[in-house]
Structures are given as C-alpha cells and as structure tokens.
Amino acid sequence: MEIDRLISQCIAKDKFAEKAFYQTFAKSVYGICRRYTRDDHQAEDWMQESMQKVFYHLHKYDEHKASIMTWISTITVNTILSDKAKVRARLSYQDMNLIGKTVSVNDHLSELEEIIYQGIRKEDLLSAIRKLSSDYRDVINLYVFENWSHADIATILNIKESSSRSKLTRAKKMLRELLNEKSLQYNERVV
Numbered sequence: 001m002e003i004d005r006l007i008s009q010c011i012a013k014d015k016f017a018e019k020a021f022y023q024t025f026a027k028s029v030y031g032i033c034r035r036y037t038r039d040d041h042q043a044e045d046w047m048q049e050s051m052q053k054v055f056y057h058l059h060k061y062d063e064h065k066a067s068i069m070t071w072i073s074t075i076t077v078n079t080i081l082s083d084k085a086k087v088r089a090r091l092s093y094q095d096m097n098l099i100g101k102t103v104s105v106n107d108h109l110s111e112l113e114e115i116i117y118q119g120i121r122k123e124d125l126l127s128a129i130r131k132l133s134s135d136y137r138d139v140i141n142l143y144v145f146e147n148w149s150h151a152d153i154a155t156i157l158n159i160k161e162s163s164s165r166s167k168l169t170r171a172k173k174m175l176r177e178l179l180n181e182k183s184l185q186y187n188e189r190v191v
Contacts, residue, residue, distance in 0.1 A: 003068055011059050018055065026051060028069065029076050035141050036080045037131045044085065050076040075076050077146050081156055084134070128178040136171035 002107040006024075029050050033043035053075050061071055068096030129137060138157060142148040143164070148156075157164070 004063070007058060007061065010055065015168065021055075022051060025054070025069070025072055029054075032076045032145075033080060034126060034138060036084075037177055039117060046076070046080050048081060049083070073146065077142070081138070084138070124179065125175075128175050131178055132171055132174055136167055136174065139164055139167040140171040140175070144185060146152070151155045 006017050006021055007030070008023050024048060030043060030047045033046040033050070036046070037043050050072075054072050056103045059179065065071075066074070073149075101104065127141065132140065135157075139153055142156075143150070150161045150168075153164040154161040159167075
C-alpha cells in the first residue's frame with residue numbers, strides 16, 4: 001500500500017490502515033528507543049508513547065519538509081528526551097520540528113564508521129551503546145544516529161556545546177573499548 005494513501009486512511013481513522021501503519025513503523029521506532037535505554041520495558045513504553053503521538057499528529061505531517069521516517073524519528077527522539085528530562089519544561093510539538101534536522105544522507109556516518117570496524121554485529125553495537133551511561137548514550141545517539149549538531153544537542157540537553165563534543169569523544173572511546181573487549185571474547189571462544 002502506498003504510504004501517502006496509508007497516511008490518508010489513518011487520518012480518516014481506518015483501523016486496518018492504522019494497524020498496517022503501526023506494523024510498518026513500530027519496529028524502527030522500538031530500535032531507536034532501545035538505543036536510549038538499557039531497559040527493554042522502558043523502550044517499549046517510549047515506543048508506545050511515540051506511536052500515540054505520531055497517530056495524534058499525523059494530520060500535521062508534511063511530506064515536503066521530511067520523509068515520514070524522519071518525521072517519526074524526530075517525534076520518537078523528542079519523546080524520549082522529554083521523558084528523560086521531566087525536570088525541564090516539556091517540548092512542544094513545534095519545538096520538535098525545529099530541533100530535528102531533515103537530511104537525506106547522514107553527514108555523521110563517518111563518525112559511526114570510526115566507532116566500529118568491519119564484522120561488528122548490529123546487536124553487539126546496540127549492546128555496547130546500552131552499556132554507556134545515559135549522558136554519553138544520549139550524545140552519541142543524537143549526533144551519530146539522529147544527525148543533530150552539537151549546538152542542537154547542547155540546547156536540548158542543557159549543556160555547553162564543548163561538553164557535547166567532549167562527551168561524544170569519550171563515548172566513542174568507550175564504545176571502541178567495549179567492542180574490542182567483545183571481539184577479544186569472541187576470538188577466545190573460537191580458538
């Protein structure tokens with residue numbers, strides 16, 4: 001089913017379309033949520049809350065501003081950050097659109113390539129990211145996977161831009177160490 005038609009049907013409250021839409025995007029949303037927490041139950045809660053917001057605001061989606069997945073990812077990340085920062089004022093829906101940048105190619109992909117080397121499984125990378133403390137995990141997720149600038153990260157996390165840069169550097173170093181440990185453990189089992 002064409003995504004534009006599916007979206008239209010969801011806006012019209014077609015239950016079959018809503019189920020198809022959910023099944024199409026829930027796994028990707030859950031994947032994003034898992035990168036931000038060690039707790040799978042928390043990831044599930046964030047996924048459900050994010051998908052509720054997506055359905056609630058679906059009539060506001062503008063395909064000329066972003067792809068549907070970029071739009072959903074922005075809502076998901078902001079749902080997570082909002083929940084993690086309950087002491088700060090909740091982000092308004094308009095703020096979500098201003099912070100997330102729409103890009104067709106992830107400019108920070110080289111950062112990810114820097115972190116991992118050939119042969120690392122996706123689950124091993126996720127496991128390593130989940131071992132990082134929350135502040136490092138948030139910065140690396142926002143910078144590498146969500147393609148946010150250090151200025152945007154500093155604003156949303158209420159830190160200095162230089163702190164965002166240093167946390168990213170430390171997070172990459174910790175990831176390399178965790179992935180190297182995993183590689184050594186794997187090699188010891190094989191030998």
